Amino acid sequence: MKIRFAQPEDAAGIAQVHVDSWKTTYKGIIADAYLDKLSMEEHRTRWEKRLSQPEPGEGVLVAENERGQVCGFLDYGVDRETGRAQEAELYAVYLLQSEQRKGIGRAMFGVLLEELRKKGYRSLMVWVLEQNPAVRFYQKLGSEEIERKEIRIGEQSFTEIALHWPDIVQLTI
Template sequence: MSARIRLAQPADAAAIAHVHVETWRAAYAGVVPDSYLVRMSEQGQALTWRKLLARRSKDERTVVAEVAKGEGDLQTLVGFGSYGRQRGTELGYRGEIFTLYVLPHLQGQGIGQQLMHAIFRRLWEAGTADCLIWVLAENPARFFYEHMGGQRVAERIESFAGEHLTQIAYGWPDLEAWLQQTGG
């Protein structure tokens, strides 16, 4: 499925929040405490995203994926990803994908790949040669990152909502080579 990828705007906050909440509830059921997932709200997430997008920080950007909704030019937001400078430098990567989510019923149709490609292209064009992403070890999406050429580079335990969760870092040490290999 072909998606239009563009930079997110503050007006996208509600649609991003919808994707965020739906994806978390589908991916993390049984992984993070149910009480946390139940308390998640689109209103709360929209407020957070609106503030984040209004900042327009050079250190953190967000792109959205839109697909045609029926006939005509109407587009609907179905995925998003945020990225920027790596938070922390212990692994030596300069770029980091902070979030990458696609509505559950549209996963496996190439939208996540298009988002990753756009993020890697933007990072590389900004002078960032490498990138990583942290993912919960129990999240099936980790296989997507392996399929996309990510190399497992680290593991850590994080406290989240009263639980200790294992995270895995996948890294791409050469974004230029990755872009060339994937037709970028």
């Protein structure tokens, strides 16, 4: 397994992980009709743009399996709620279901912490659906809940929670 910064040519692999992960993670939570409409092509286009025109302070990491295929990704940048330069936000992290529970997520999170520290970030937060099993993963990594809000996905309402690491400089995983 290898973790590295994503390149524009990774867009298709990231899109595959993104769509497949949504379909497996949110099955039984988000309506099948919504999940069935997720488009690989739309996600690939979005990721091509994201990777070829990165914003300052943002980055995307990918995990490659032993065959050199993208099996996970992690997207991060400046906290979109506060916009403060020293506060980072984990925008998304997804792994193919077949690659979960192998330490890849924890390894990507460790690389993320190193990168954020190098860039001068001091804290980190992530918004996650309350029903997402990843909540437990983030809690095991030392996050604390700081906020809740209601969001809509398709025709459904969900509670999204903000999990926070107030001091990533001292955080060890």
